[in-house]
Amino acid sequence: MSIIAENLKKVRSEIESSASNNSRYASDITLLAVSKTRPTDDIRIAANEGQVHFGENYLQESLNKIDELKELKLCWHFIGPLQSNKTRAVAENFDWLHTLDRLKIAKRLSEQRPTELEPLNVCIQVNISNEESKSGCLPDELTTLVDEISKLPNICIRGLMAIPKATQDPKEQKAAFAKMKALQLELQTKHPQLDTLSMGMSGDMDTAIAEGSTIVRIGTAIFGPRAPKSA
Template sequence: MYAQALNAVLERLAAAARDAGRPVPRLLAVSKTHPATAVAEMASALRAAAASGTTVTAVAPGPAFGENYVQEALAKQQALTPGKTLEWHLIGHLQSNKAREAAAAFDWVQTVDRDKLVAALARHRPDGLPPLNVLVQVNIDDEAGKHGCTPGQVPALAVAIAAQPRLLLRGLMAIPAPHPDLERRREAFIRMKALFDALATQHPQVDTLSMGMSEDIELAVAEGATMVRVGTALFGRRD
């Protein structure tokens, strides 16, 4: 049931990348609040798109899903058979007391924004799993009440992550302020790309800039996103 919506998003990504002269970014399907059955159906649609050669880079190396809450993700993983064949990204704020579960359940944590969380995730990442992929979340528009570090805190936090053998620094993530004027969002994306480029000069393994959602993915792609987080355009609006 999701094939049509998925194809529409893949076409948007391909067109945006072509127009901007940039690579097609990876697609993260944001499945928060949607049931495990929806995840399973979307995973099948993603695999079919990859097999057909449709914008393969957007759906490689396999279906990836973004969740806001640890417990919700765990329930879906347990309901799916087996849930760990999918790639799971935590894209919501992580409390330190949930770090043990998150470190074991997720392949990526995109919302690391403080030293305490770095230490907790590294301590609890199981030895039998590969290093946990980590993105630093940046509060790029300095919004009150929004999680994320300041741009000036990125270098030190990146050094702390890179020093942990059980973690792998992959890049940056941001949720710019939802300005009705999309050009205001473009400014935030431009600042994030500059911050990302500066980080990559210090940490050669950095390769991921996660920004852009359903309504502004074209802007994000134009300004250098390598991963976009799409929920509504794939699954429909949440209740």
């Protein structure tokens, strides 16, 4: 068994354990393998082990991978920041976008999504820790943004995404994720289709699952450390 296969088995076991410890079903939690900077051979190995969902941050790199691996019928998630001049490529090639935070971008995605494809699944990125250095909609702006985006025909709001402020304090992690869950529940009173919470990475996955995460984004724990960029 390859290292990637072993790592996948371990991560899946951790998800199952965390779900069980928090009275949840592991089948309700999607493992998103973050494959940015990884070669297609690594993605093929993971796909051969039953991994379907892959997350990419860098657009041109990801488009090359999607084309090279198209026979595998994978589900591709764009999880990096998205500029206006790159919306068409995401609208035409991806199944999910996790980083939507502006109505302008949403309108472009809806206009550019090919009609023969299913609506693009999107998560609204929330700046849950109110960090100046991070993208994302502020919590008090969220209701209005969701109301407006929900009117667009070719994208489907599925939920919320957040990357809380980095901390090793479990109480701080829990508070941020709990706030995300509360926002989801509030929005569901008007938008019941918001079934997704994309939150939790290698260092805080267990806490995120405890607070209701439905997609965890895991990279290094599956593929190993990324090689340093050459000078």
